[in-house]
Amino acid sequence: MTKLETFLEALEGSQTPDDVQSLVVALRESYGVSNAVYHAVNVGPMPYAALTYSPEWMQYYHDQQYVQVDPVVKGALQQFHPMDWKQLDWSSRGSREFLGEAISAGVCNQGLSVPIRGPNGQFALFTINDNCSDASWETFSKEYKRDMMLISHYIHRRVTDIFIPEAEDKSRALSPRETDSLKYLSLGFSRTEISDKLKISEHTLRVYIDSARHKLGALNTIHAVTTAYSRGLISF
Amino acid sequence: MIKYIYADALDAFPKLRDSMFRDRAFQFKERLGWDVTVSEEGFETDEYDRVNPLYMIYELPDGTHGGSMRNLPTTGNTMINDHFSSLIGGAPIISPLIWETTRFCLSPNVGKLAGRVGAAVCLAGCEAGIRWALDSSVGVFDARMVHIYKRLGWEPEILGSSGTGKSAISAGLWALDEASKASICAKSGIAPQEVEAWFDASFPMMESSQILVA
Structure with missing residues (x-):
């Protein structure tokens, strides 16, 4: 089985938000990347995230209200193509300082983020993140971008089913x-x-x-x- | 050249924006007689222009619109699923790897350039598919477009049709891949490198070292 099939099969068995969290952690292993993040903004009653960033960084991010500075969030709210972090708008000093802090907290320099659009304005975001050279990231992205597009949507699909099972429509x-x-x-x-x-x-x-x-x-x-x-x- | 522009960034290109919506009014309302809404300023827009679609626009040397199309992911709301699902058997087409393309339009001012502009707009779609790992685009088109796509070297697979003769409309599926790109490039004489350069200019990539040092 390919990496993709293995992941999707495991996802199929997931029943709870905790299951999804463990799968996102496992994803990091199978694709050999440092971090993976799935974040649903308006799917369930509360925002939901399954991620591998440290709890300390998440708390700090929240306290500093970095959601308003983070170019990944800004980009993904408006656009819907898969985004390499190096294509985002880093022109403001605030955004570059934010990245510096993120990297000190264990976030890596390379990222690929996939915005997820659902019906009626449903919005979620999936990211993988790693420490490597621009050239190796380019190679990795070429090989696995399609996997990431599919994985992001299947995770979203699973999370939707878990939080709003009545959404069968x-x-x-x-x-x-x-x-x-x-x-x-x-x-x-x-x-x-x-x-x-x-x-x-x-x-x-x-x-x-x-x-x-x-x-x-x-x-x-x-x-x-x-x-x-x-x-x-x-x-x- | 082609510019890829999301709706929320169109205001940075007022000349391009206004001429595109005017050309759309001319093509869809006046020439094809579709039931579309045209504003007092002469702009044709609909609900899908208001959910931040991605436009691929051919910009003429004077900064005006030469041709364009509009794209949205099929996982969100789309024209085909909301209004034309009868063409595709009543159930929606939804896939993270399929985008919907609508409002394929050429300016009446392109004259002899029509072939090149049409091909360039289609190539912009193919290039986006290749770079972003998409499979296909889906769209509804008018019977009169069939021979145009054929001439461009990018024939859609027809998923379903209704009506006959000139009033026929169909749902089509276009492959977004290297083979389509090569075919349209060969027919139009546009070099693949030129297409790649358009994409790179719209989505410039920094080096990671530049971001942190800057």
Whole structure:
């Protein structure tokens, strides 16, 4: 299994906020980075964070009201692309002093932050952070940016399910094409055969399967098929 | 050249901003006859311009709009999921790796440059996908656009259609990848390096040592 699959499988088993916290800690090990942070601003009744920064730094950050200075937060509130920290706005003296303090407290020099947008203004943020040269970070980002995009959204999805289980809504409904794709997969057809049957390209088939997985909160294709089956969304 | 600009940063480019919203009014209201809202100043905007979308805009040498499109993540509210889900089987398209592209527009002033401007705007989308690990963009388009995408070398896969002839609309899916980039570059004669330079100019990357020393 890839790192991504291993993580997603473990995430599937998580039932509580504490479980998610341990997974975020584990993520740090599996990807070999120093820190990982998931922060949901307005998902549950209270802001929720799962992170590896020290409690002392979090307390200090809170006391100093650094949320108003932190360029990561400022960037992610407005923008929605994955952001390398070196692309953020560090022009103010305050932001650079803040970074200096953060680094003294164990935050590292390289970061990749993924803003997460949900329906109706839902907002969360996921970050990985490490100490390395610009060149090694570039290599790491190229290789794992897609993983981080998916991981951030799956964590968000899991946290949403934990905090607001009643949120099962129409955004989770499968389209007929998504249902067909899962059904043929469950019957053991190859992707090439399915795209022939549905008269779509393999690229589009992959999109349908990924979209169905995302809606079902399923972490791999087999899980998507079994979830869809158990909810009566596909039948044989 | 192409500039990537989030809505909240548009005010720094008033000439580009105003000419884009005017060109959109011309294209969508006057030329295509869509049911869109145009303000007293002649600007076409809708609810999706107010949730801080990312525009990819071709800026002409005089600083005005040559062509553009508007992007939003499909994990949030999108036009296709809110208003056109009948085209895609009634259920929304939601993926962290798919963005929605809307309001693909060319200025009536581009003349002979139309091919280059259209290609550049599409290339801006491909480059964003490559840099940000996205898979695809999804969008609703008019029957008249089909041959334009074909000529650009970036044909969408059609997910569903309604209506016939000139009034047909479809939902399409475009791959954001190296193959699409190469295809559009080959047809338009735009060098891949030029596309990369546009992206880098909009999202400049500092060196980590510069940030702390500065």
